[in-house]
Amino acid sequence: MIIRVATPADAQYADLLCQWYVESAKTRGTGIAKREPAYVAQKMASGDSIIAFVDGELAGFCYIETFDDKTFVVNSGLVVNAAIRKHGVGRAIKQGVFDLSRTKYPNAKIFGITTSLAVMKINTDLGYEPVTFSELTASEDFWKGCKSCKNYGILMDNDRKMCLCTGMLFDAADKLLQVQVPDFAALATASFAPVSAPETDSAS
Numbered sequence: 001m002i003i004r005v006a007t008p009a010d011a012q013y014a015d016l017l018c019q020w021y022v023e024s025a026k027t028r029g030t031g032i033a034k035r036e037p038a039y040v041a042q043k044m045a046s047g048d049s050i051i052a053f054v055d056g057e058l059a060g061f062c063y064i065e066t067f068d069d070k071t072f073v074v075n076s077g078l079v080v081n082a083a084i085r086k087h088g089v090g091r092a093i094k095q096g097v098f099d100l101s102r103t104k105y106p107n108a109k110i111f112g113i114t115t116s117l118a119v120m121k122i123n124t125d126l127g128y129e130p131v132t133f134s135e136l137t138a139s140e141d142f143w144k145g146c147k148s149c150k151n152y153g154i155l156m157d158n159d160r161k162m163c164l165c166t167g168m169l170f171d172a173a174d175k176l177l178q179v180q181v182p183d184f185a186a187l188a189t190a191s192f193a194p195v196s197a198p199e200t201d202s203a204s
C-alpha cells in the first residue's frame with residue numbers, strides 16, 4: 001500500500017473518487033455530502049489531501065479543510081474503494097491525513113462529523129473525543145457542505161445544534177493539559193532510604 005500527499009497530477013482520479021462518494025451515499029442510505037471533481041482536484045493541488053494506492057490502483061482518499069482562521073481543521077471525504085474495505089486502508093489514510101493536519105496546522109483543533117462506526121473507531125484511536133456541535137466551528141462555509149446530505153433538513157430544524165452525525169474533536173491543547181499519572185506499580189516496588197528524624201535543639 002502506498003499512502004502519500006496527493007499532487008496536482010492526481011487530478012486524473014478526481015472523477016472516480018466523486019463516483020465513489022455518490023455510490024457510498026446510496027449504499028449506506030445515510031448522509032454523505034457530494035463533492036465536485038474540481039474541488040477534489042483543488043485539494044490535491046494545494047497539498048491538503050492524502051491518496052492511497054494498492055497494487056498500483058487507486059485505493060482511497062481524504063482531504064483537509066480549514067475554518068475560523070485555521071483554528072479548526074476538518075478531515076473530510078474519507079473514502080476507500082468498496083472492493084478492498086476492512087483491510088486497514090481507511091485507518092492508514094486517516095492516520096496520514098491526521099499527521100498532515102498536525103504538521104501543517106499544529107495549533108488547530110481537528111474535527112469531523114460522521115455516522116460511520118469505522119470512522120468513530122479510527123478517530124477514537126487517534127485521540128478524538130465525541131462532542132456536541134457547539135464545540136465545532138460555527139463557520140457557514142463548513143455547515144453549507146452538509147447541504148447535499150439527505151439529513152440537511154434535520155440539521156437545520158435543530159438550528160445546527162444536532163443531527164444524525166456525531167461530532168468528534170481532537171484538541172491538542174487539551175491533550176497537553178492532561179495530568180501525568182504516576183507509575184504506581186513502579187512506586188510500590190521501589191526501595192526508599194529510611195527518613196531520619198529531624199534534629200531538635202534541646203536548649204530551646
Ligand SMILES: CC(C)(COP(=O)(O)OP(=O)(O)OC[C@H]1O[C@@H](n2cnc3c(N)ncnc32)[C@H](O)[C@@H]1OP(=O)(O)O)[C@@H](O)C(=O)NCCC(=O)NCCS
Nearest residue numbers: 024078079080085086087088089090091114116117118121
Ligand atoms: C469508512 C471507510 C473509509 C472505512 O475504510 P476501511 O478501509 O474499510 O477501514 P479499516 O479497514 O481501516 O477499518 C478501520 C476500523 O473500522 C472497522 N470497520 C470497518 N468497516 C466497518 C463497518 N462497516 N462497520 C463497523 N466497523 C467497521 C474495522 O473493523 C476497523 O476496526 P478495528 O481496527 O477495531 O478492527 C470505508 O468503509 C468507506 O469508504 N465507506 C464509504 C464512505 C464513508 O462512509 N466515509 C466516511 C464518511 S464520515
